[in-house]
Amino acid sequence: MYFWRPIDLTSARRPVLLQNEVDILVQDRVGLYDGRFKLDGYQNGRVYLTTHRICYVDNIRSATHSVAIVLSQVHRVQFSPGLLKSSPKITLFLLPPSSPSTPIGLSSPRPTSPTVSVRQAQSVDLQLSTIVSRSHTPDLGAVFNWICPICSYSNAMKLVDIDGLPPPCLACGIRPAISVIEQARETMAGIYDRTHIYPAPLPVEVQNESGFACPCCTFVNHPSLLQCEICGATLVSKNLPPTLLDNAMKDLVINERYSPSPTPPMQNNNEDIDYIKISFRAGGERIFLDRLKIVLQDRIWERKTRNIITVGAALDRRSNATTHLLPKLGIHGLEIQSVKESQRNLELMRSLNDLESLMQKAKEMVSLAETFATRLSNAAGVPREARTALLESSEALSLSSPIVMREIAGNGDDTFYAELARQLAEFLDNGVLVKEGGILTLFDLYALYNRARGLSLISPKDFYKACSIFEKLRLPFRLRKFRTGVIVIQEAYYSDDAVNRMIMDWIKKGSSEKGAQVGVTAQDVNRRFGWSVTIALEELETAEDSGNLTRDSSVEGTRFYENLINNFQWNWKRDVFQE
Amino acid sequence: MSTSKSPTSTPSQSTSFPFPSIYSFPPFFTRQPNGQTWTSQLSLWNSLILAYCRYNRIWRIDLNTAIEWDLFNNRDINRSLKLETCREILDSMVKKGDAEWVPGSGSHAAKNASAIIYWRRPEEWANIIADWIDSTGQKNAILTLYEIAEGDLSLSQDFRGIDPTILRKALDVLIRRGQAQIMKSADGEEAGVKFFGNQ
Numbered sequence: 001m002y003f004w005r006p007i008d009l010t011s012a013r014r015p016v017l018l019q020n021e022v023d024i025l026v027q028d029r030v031g032l033y034d035g036r037f038k039l040d041g042y043q044n045g046r047v048y049l050t051t052h053r054i055c056y057v058d059n060i061r062s063a064t065h066s067v068a069i070v071l072s073q074v075h076r077v078q079f080s081p082g083l084l085k086s087s088p089k090i091t092l093f094l095l096p097p098s099s100p101s102t103p104i105g106l107s108s109p110r111p112t113s114p115t116v117s118v119r120q121a122q123s124v125d126l127q128l129s130t131i132v133s134r135s136h137t138p139d140l141g142a143v144f145n146w147i148c149p150i151c152s153y154s155n156a157m158k159l160v161d162i163d164g165l166p167p168p169c170l171a172c173g174i175r176p177a178i179s180v181i182e183q184a185r186e187t188m189a190g191i192y193d194r195t196h197i198y199p200a201p202l203p204v205e206v207q208n209e210s211g212f213a214c215p216c217c218t219f220v221n222h223p224s225l226l227q228c229e230i231c232g233a234t235l236v237s238k239n240l241p242p243t244l245l246d247n248a249m250k251d252l253v254i255n256e257r258y259s260p261s262p263t264p265p266m267q268n269n270n271e272d273i274d275y276i277k278i279s280f281r282a283g284g285e286r287i288f289l290d291r292l293k294i295v296l297q298d299r300i301w302e303r304k305t306r307n308i309i310t311v312g313a314a315l316d317r318r319s320n321a322t323t324h325l326l327p328k329l330g331i332h333g334l335e336i337q338s339v340k341e342s343q344r345n346l347e348l349m350r351s352l353n354d355l356e357s358l359m360q361k362a363k364e365m366v367s368l369a370e371t372f373a374t375r376l377s378n379a380a381g382v383p384r385e386a387r388t389a390l391l392e393s394s395e396a397l398s399l400s401s402p403i404v405m406r407e408i409a410g411n412g413d414d415t416f417y418a419e420l421a422r423q424l425a426e427f428l429d430n431g432v433l434v435k436e437g438g439i440l441t442l443f444d445l446y447a448l449y450n451r452a453r454g455l456s457l458i459s460p461k462d463f464y465k466a467c468s469i470f471e472k473l474r475l476p477f478r479l480r481k482f483r484t485g486v487i488v489i490q491e492a493y494y495s496d497d498a499v500n501r502m503i504m505d506w507i508k509k510g511s512s513e514k515g516a517q518v519g520v521t522a523q524d525v526n527r528r529f530g531w532s533v534t535i536a537l538e539e540l541e542t543a544e545d546s547g548n549l550t551r552d553s554s555v556e557g558t559r560f561y562e563n564l565i566n567n568f569q570w571n572w573k574r575d576v577f578q579e
Numbered sequence: 580m581s582t583s584k585s586p587t588s589t590p591s592q593s594t595s596f597p598f599p600s601i602y603s604f605p606p607f608f609t610r611q612p613n614g615q616t617w618t619s620q621l622s623l624w625n626s627l628i629l630a631y632c633r634y635n636r637i638w639r640i641d642l643n644t645a646i647e648w649d650l651f652n653n654r655d656i657n658r659s660l661k662l663e664t665c666r667e668i669l670d671s672m673v674k675k676g677d678a679e680w681v682p683g684s685g686s687h688a689a690k691n692a693s694a695i696i697y698w699r700r701p702e703e704w705a706n707i708i709a710d711w712i713d714s715t716g717q718k719n720a721i722l723t724l725y726e727i728a729e730g731d732l733s734l735s736q737d738f739r740g741i742d743p744t745i746l747r748k749a750l751d752v753l754i755r756r757g758q759a760q761i762m763k764s765a766d767g768e769e770a771g772v773k774f775f776g777n778q
Contacts, residue, residue, distance in 0.1 A: 519605065544613055550606035554658060561606050566619045570599045572630035 003094050003276060004032075004067035007055055011429050012422035012475055013062045015048055015055040025049040025291050027284040028415045032056055032067075033089070033277035041065050046415075047278060049291055054092075054278075069094070069276070074296060079289050088285040090292070093275045146184035149213065150174050150220070157181070224331050418473060420458065420466040424449065425475040428489070433477075437530025439490040439539075442467065442479070444532065482538045483545060500543050502529070507549075507562050519552055519559030596634050596650075599627070608658040610667070624668045629677060633698035638742035639681070642666060642692040669694050676700070681744075695744055704738060704749035709758055711736055712774045721762055723771045724750075 008016040017023070031043035042065055045058040051071075058065035075093045082088040145154045153171035168175045211220040212235055214228035221228055226235055280288070427449055433440060442464070450457045458466075467489060470477045476492045503520075506528060510518040525536035540560045543549045549560045573579045601607050601623055611617045631637070631650045642665060645651065651660040660668075672678035673694065681693040699707075708727065712718060715732055727733060728741050738746070750772055753759035757775070764770035 517604065544616075547613060547615055550611055550613075550616055551609055552605040552658070553609045554605070559605070561604070563616060564604055565601065565607060565611070565616055565623065568599075568601045568619070568623060570601070570623065570626055572599075572626045575599070576597055576630050576634060 003069050003073065003274065004034075004056075005069070007053075007066050007068040009057065009062060009066055010422075010426050012425035012473075013057060014419070014422045014426070015050075015053075015057060015066065015068065017050060018052055021050050021052045023048060023050050024295060025288055026415055026419050027280060027282075027288055028059075028418075029280070029282035030056070031279040031281065033279060035275060042067070047288075049288060049295065051295060054292075056278075071295060072299075077289070077292060077296065079285070087279045087281045088283075089277045089279045090285060090289055091275050091277045096274065144185060146176070146181050148172060148174070149176055149180060152218070157184075223335060417462070417466045417469060420462065421469050421473055421475065424466055425470070425477060427452065428477060433489075433491060435530075436532065438494055439488050439531050439535050441532065441534060442487040442489060445489050482542060484538065484541070486534060486538050488535055488538070496542060496546075499539055500546060500548055503539065503543055504548055504562070507560075511562065517561050517564070519561045521557055521559050596631055599623075602627070602653060603656055605656050605658050608653070608660050610661070610664045621668060621671050625672055625675065625677060628668070628672065628696065629698045632696045636740060638695060638740075638745060640669065640678075640694050640696055642669070642694070666692070672696075695742060697745070699737075701745065701748040701752050704741070704745060705752035705756070707737060708749055709753060709774070711738075718774060721771045721773045727772075 010016055026046055026048050028046045030045060030047045032039045032045075041061065042056060042058060044060060045056050045062075045065070048055040048057065053068045053070050055068040056066065069092070073094050075095045078091040078093065080089045080091065143156050143158055145156055147154050148169035148171065151169060151172040151174075153169055155167070155170050157167065166175050166178055166181050212223050212225070213220050214231065214233055214235060216233040217228060217231040219228060219230045221235060227233065228235060424445075428440075428445075432445075432448060436444070446458075446460065446463055449463070467477075467479045470479060471492075477489055478492045478494075479487060480490055481487050503525070507518060507520060510520075520540070522533050522536040522540060525531065525540060526533050529536070531539065540549060544551055544560065547566060548563055550563045550565055552559045552561060607620065607623070611620055628640075628650065632640070642662065646660070646662055646665060651665060653659070669678055669680075673680055676697070678694045678696050681695060711733070712720075717732075722730070724743060724746055728738065728743070728746060733739050738749075741749075750759055750761070753774070754761065759775065760773045761769055762771045762773055
């Protein structure tokens, strides 16, 4: 229990997300293990994978048994498929919280985590020292080191000199590709604790015309060779799909000509590596594992700006990388393919970069809109319409709030609808329902919610299904259908009787104050309670149906009065004729 | 045929009709959608029409003209009963037996919709007439219908100015009871009625 921290939950029993934290995946029916032992009380719950943490929320005792683990503490991930009776489990090896950052470079790939080894192998021909080079001065304007791909000499360079032609290497005089400089800058900028599976920067473009650098002896071979001329190691192409690469790597391991670079091994024998397990009793472990690995590799929690686009882009990038075309016939075809491939990837990267900067600007716009909104709401004389318009527009711009998407549900629609319902509940709690006086038509809520989402809008069917399960999830809202077919969302304690009573009390009070019977229109109700006019009319008609109100139609409109007709007794023979 | 008096022009009582408080309640003039409320509303209108007609000695209601009366229009609260609602009310009264559509006018005819209002049932009228015959010693006398309704002896009677149709019905009751008999004149016209003494 050492690693699990208790967490806060929202009113809808989802974990409260940190700033910039985004939901990635939810999986129901999981259990937790600490080391080898099952944790009591943590065996029936939902696990949320976010960009920063893995949260567990118990289904039954959600208030007391909800914990999370921070992803930066995860050292390694291992997957065990289910056997006869045991469910599939994902094991997370954790660092002790006080351990210093240990650099991890390439080491022998472990067969149990194939995806991990692929990532490492993809960078086999990368300049290893690019990773190793560190500069602990992350400020702009500082000096950083880049390693020449040919002679591996470490050149110093100022950040400000990045634009323009890359400078030639001081030892061998050859200008590297721009990407070498870029990567060296990025790795320098993003260096913190590298205590886990390191990130995989795109493969460096070694000048194709000059040759192919061998992974073992770094001799630059002719691109058409299959084995290194000097040491005989198999030459592995950069852009092969992971499955082919895996085979290539296996060759390397089996041939035992592949020697790991001189960096410390991954396993620290001196310290206890603690591990925890998550057991998936209803499936969904594969996709969880994939997403977890992507998150860990990208170290998304370290980036400063976070929104859906970045996460989505990260996920998409990985899936794009796995859809490479298989090489066509002939070496020449191979070469052409690889060139085309790398060009395409570069373009993709560049366009995504633009998108990310756009999102950055959008975030500034959002914060600007928010400051205006707060300033407006404080100004007294501002008309209500302007305020609502601004709120609406800032809701429309609000891209920074994490939203539930279908991809988040691990498997099955039920989880998705449950999560959607919970997020809807939070949205309603946030002041939307209060603003509407406690009752809102389904159409209005649909419009508001989708407007606030901005992306990946929810279809009406999904929306309706999510709203229908409010009661089942014990959320404090209800879907209610009026006699005329209008459907509304209201707070659960607003039963028909309660609303009736509210209206009746208000009318009676008005009548007694005025001395004569008071009739209310839908507009009056709207002014008094804040409901929209449609809903006000519906409520009045419902009260009329239950016999509490009578209506008065005239050219002026329809007014509703207390029902005095029902109980009126008149003995006319006695009163008029004194019989 | 006696014309129905228009109460707005010649009130037959010195004081105006004492309307109940529900008369000043605006929803009373709107046809209520709620079934239960409508039932209560119907019965209240029923009573109101009967009382009003008796007070003002109205025997018939002609729908198209009656809709202007202050019975159906409350100027103070500026509310009026709609024609259709009035028709519905009269229909229910007919069903209950407190009124009767004049044959030939029909309740769904576009024009000429008139109803006779029985603020006393024919049986009651029969009893009143029989008592009057007794008390005035006109047993075994022969009276024309006109004499009964407009004669000097009936000046202070409740059935003064009674609508002939109603009178006829009352007399039919008496005939059925065997207390009266229609006398025909020489050319077969009904001329008068003879009352027998009480058996």
